[in-house]
Amino acid sequence: MAHPHSWVDLSVTLETDDQGRVTALRQVWRLDPFYSLVLLEEARAAEDGQDAALDRLGGDMLVNLAPRDFFTEAEVDGKALAFAAVSEATVMARDERVVLHFRLPLAEPQDLAGSTLEYRVFDPSYYVEVVHEADDEGPLAQALSVPDACQASIIVADPDPEKVMAAAQLDVDDSAPQGLGRFFAETGRVSC
Template identity: 50%
Template sequence: MKRTGLSAFIALLVGALLSPQASAHPHGWIDLSVRVLTDDNGVVNGLHQTWRMDPFYSLLVFEELQQVENANLEQGLDQLGKEIRDNLARQHYMTEVRINNEPQALGEVSEYTAMERDGRLTFMFILPLETPQPLANATLTYQVFDPTYYLEVVHEEDGGQPRDNALVLHGEPDCELAILPADPDPELVMQAALLDKDESGEPGLGRYFAETGRIDCR
């Protein structure tokens, strides 16, 4: 691989990680945790998301960043974080949020960071709601998914069950929190399994394989 500079490598890497034209069955995964942000009045204003890229992609990132001329790992991660943020912005941050089943408009991400943590590439960001909404007597649900299903997004888990800290809410003790597993139609499962590496599935295929985070404050 010819080293043409950090910017060229970052562009290629982000394209491989989050390309909207990637093949449709998952070739990697992201471990997700979400903290729902509320103010003192129980009004939700955003989701603090932590994504941990799988070990293979993480290893690729760190090895390549270390070989880019005239750049250190910290500089590379800073630029990678910006490129990931910019790419995600074009895909609505791969996140859908609903309150009482009504879709919520999302704001622009301005707080984010990419880092190495325990050998994994970790991307953290705050995704604001365009208009903060009260949680009292309401139900908030969200899904985070790659529309192409190239990358599978799953909440952090132990022993096949979501961790207690995979979904966290502060300030509303009467709310019930749950992470609901995906339940795709068997035909869609077969469709995804049969896709070759050079084939793409229908737009939005990843939605059917997405877990749902739910905060019920009714």
Template identity: 55%
Template sequence: MTLLPYPSLQKPARFWLACLTVLLLIPGLAYAHPHGWIDMRVRLILDDQGRLEGLHQSWRMDPFYSLIILEELGLAEGEGGLEAGLDQLGGEIRQNLAPHDYFTELQVGGEKLALGEVTEYTVMERGGRVEFIFMLPLETPQPLSDRTLYYKVFDPTYYLEVVHEAEGNTPLDDALVVTGELRCSTRIVPADPDPERVMEAAMLDITDEAEPGLGRYFAETGEVTCD
């Protein structure tokens, strides 16, 4: 299943028609994955014992999808206006992402970390783009002293590309930060997919759904090493 993490599953037909129209008007986009992107910032939250409590993530939807979403919310504007519509959208996003671990994988010492349930989240419009901000807690806080954490954030079907906020090919300083008393170094490792995976993605058109897992090969890796 291709998961669109922000539109409501109950949107009227005109919403999906608008999505399709925009996608077809973007040169080259209708004939290859991905069909949209998310600019992401990640902040690791550590407690006073140097344990990782969770990842505070900010996702900015690309301008085309943002435009469609904001226009649709405007057409459906009722009591409470845009703010109420964005609040409802936030709940739909969280609900759609929950079965997929919020598109996030974490590993420390070669072991995958269990994630908790997102209860803190919001959606806002910033600079003409829709932004989903949420706190993704770990099921159990994990010590990071003298350890290295690796994470990937990706749409399993690669319908959406998730990348850290950057200028050109250089991630922004706040694309990956760590709070707390530990001294930690960070880096963002670009994806290096096998040419066969690139070909597989290129052959998918707008009507196709990739097998779950394709997005992992195109995901950047966040790396955090703490003393």
């Protein structure tokens, strides 16, 4: 009954231009198996077919996530970055999971030489938990792909026990306090 209610496995690739500046965060979201099952059953039952239904789903996701910067916040050396509109996106079914691919461009390219970029992807309400692709030993190397001249790490969230308790006490119909999800967000860190 407590939050979260759905889960996303995340992979991020830093995209760079010919000058080595970061231009976008290319993201892949794999929705959890149960939510995927529900969405795929609806898509398969659609009169115009699964592919058309998934295209509509993708459009709905883009519309809903755009005002929240696709649940993404990023900064370079502590200075917040702005994003431009998503320029490419697709939704597909893969291995019985719904997968959203999209390119989230930065408003301005960022030179990371001697700098550190950090990002977090999270639902502010903590209705959806977003974590990097992982196995039993932790985040996978391919969960964060960066240019060769950079080093990447994923810092697992370590929320205050009070925040964990607050999330656990929320009923299925309760709204979480805005910003609760940030306390549970993993941080991708890239130093160049």
